[in-house]
Amino acid sequence: MYDLVKVNDNDYYIDYPSKIGIVRINDNDVVLIDSGNDAYSAKKTLKILNENGWNLKAVFNTHCHADHIGGNKYLQEHTGCKCFAFKTEEHFANATYFGPIALFGAKPIKKLNGKFFKAEQSVVSPLTESDLPDGMSIILLPGHTESMIGFLTKDKTAFIADVVSSEKTIEKYGVCYLWDYKTALNTLDYVKEIDAEIFVPSHAEASKDISALVEINKEQILKTEALLLKICEKPTAFDDILKQVFDYFSLSMTEGQFALVGSTIRSYLSKMQEEKLLDIEFNDNYMLWVKKND
Numbered sequence: 701m702y703d704l705v706k707v708n709d710n711d712y713y714i715d716y717p718s719k720i721g722i723v724r725i726n727d728n729d730v731v732l733i734d735s736g737n738d739a740y741s742a743k744k745t746l747k748i749l750n751e752n753g754w755n756l757k758a759v760f761n762t763h764c765h766a767d768h769i770g771g772n773k774y775l776q777e778h779t780g781c782k783c784f785a786f787k788t789e790e791h792f793a794n795a796t797y798f799g800p801i802a803l804f805g806a807k808p809i810k811k812l813n814g815k816f817f818k819a820e821q822s823v824v825s826p827l828t829e830s831d832l833p834d835g836m837s838i839i840l841l842p843g844h845t846e847s848m849i850g851f852l853t854k855d856k857t858a859f860i861a862d863v864v865s866s867e868k869t870i871e872k873y874g875v876c877y878l879w880d881y882k883t884a885l886n887t888l889d890y891v892k893e894i895d896a897e898i899f900v901p902s903h904a905e906a907s908k909d910i911s912a913l914v915e916i917n918k919e920q921i922l923k924t925e926a927l928l929l930k931i932c933e934k935p936t937a938f939d940d941i942l943k944q945v946f947d948y949f950s951l952s953m954t955e956g957q958f959a960l961v962g963s964t965i966r967s968y969l970s971k972m973q974e975e976k977l978l979d980i981e982f983n984d985n986y987m988l989w990v991k992k993n994d
Contacts (some may be wrong), residue, residue, distance in 0.1 A: 843884025
């Protein structure tokens with residue numbers, strides 16, 4: 701881990717817990733795909749760039765989560781590079797205090813203001829195709845967040861951000877963070893059709909064939925949907941739903957897991973109501989989720 705991995709003549713990644721992509725645009729200049737979690741990872745990244753004689757021109761953020769934008773500030777301060785993000789991701793990246801608010805749904809608890817959830821503030825510009833080096837294109841990958849993207853390079857390396865979780869992560873946590881699970885399912889199907897020589901996910905091993913891991917991720921999403929339908933066969937309040945999800949996947953409740961898993965489950969419930977799989981009822985001042993009758 702933390703090593704520079706060469707993919708082909710122009711594409712590399714640094715094997716952090718959240719991978720940072722490196723794309724050479726000429727002999728001396730590079731762009732990054734994401735910047736890691738914090739100044740520590742950004743400092744290690746800059747050291748690697750300097751050792752290879754590379755000048756950093758830009759950082760392209762795949763989405764606004766802290767482990768992908770947390771190094772922006774350090775890199776901007778030490779190189780003068782520009783940072784970019786796409787659509788709603790740019791707005792969240794320019795106001796990092798919104799991340800914890802979005803997770804908690806209110807003024808966030810103290811835990812959610814730590815660096816894992818809230819990146820240091822940087823200046824992020826809106827990304828368009830014209831900002832990219834020649835031969836590099838945007839891949840639309842919504843689902844994990846509303847406007848997450850990846851990048852396809854001229855050498856056909858697909859940097860696919862958080863579209864897939866590793867098998868190890870799925871086994872450990874059961875429920876992986878999603879903004880819209882139905883959109884995520886569509887994106888997973890789309891990823892398999894990308895014409896790429898190699899796929900580089902942020903939190904799983906790089907692979908020439910991503911299809912098996914895609915299917916594992918799809919199966920887990922559908923498993924979670926089925927679990928929620930079973931739980932909601934009778935009207936159930938959210939806290940009881942969340943406890944049953946934690947119990948089913950053998951998770952231990954912490955402030956962080958309450959925020960991440962809780963936010964994800966609320967997103968599932970919301971989408972399932974939208975898809976007419978669930979209804980909402982009110983009884984004795986409880987809001988209850990219940991499976992919709994066929």
